[in-house]
Amino acid sequence: MRLYGIATCDQVRRARKWLEAQGVKIDFIDLKTQPITSEKLREWLNRVPYDSLMNKRSLAWRALSIEQRRSVVDQASAIELMVSSPMLIKRPVLEMEDRLIVGFSEPLYEGLSLALSPV
Template structure:
């Protein structure tokens, strides 16, 4: 089963959801804010996506972080920050089993089949 990770208020996540629906693909939605982010789930994602690719440095949450925290960033710190602040994860994430796609632009899911 395909899983779309995101946040319900995110416009790009809504577009991704509509693209999957338009193709008639079965999927479930996991809202990182409402449904939470466990260490196990984050580790599952990090097995498929490099930590710095997953970290959203353009988010409001990132901009609000202390500059000292940002300056001392490494893979371990980034993982810890994402667990504390799930909105630091780039979204949407599309988990199709063997890999996870990060972000969405029109046409990104056209190659998926149900």
């Protein structure tokens, strides 16, 4: 199980703390130090729509020009923008064998508790 995010992000810290409290071992991938690949994004986008993965409420989104925002019209253009600016990815992303959870919600994570295997 892998958790992707930014170490300083409040939501990522909450998710990590929650998973740790459940005794779940995760591999944490910091998107600031380990750039995301277009291949990984394609894999994720086979599980969730690009507009669920791209955080349009983020500072990174608001910093884009209007032209850049309008350029996101499909999966390919979303991937291109997220690879060049990983801060646009909604965080955290919890990658499990058969599921991908975008964002942190304690009730949602609690619903996964039967699938989570403490190590």
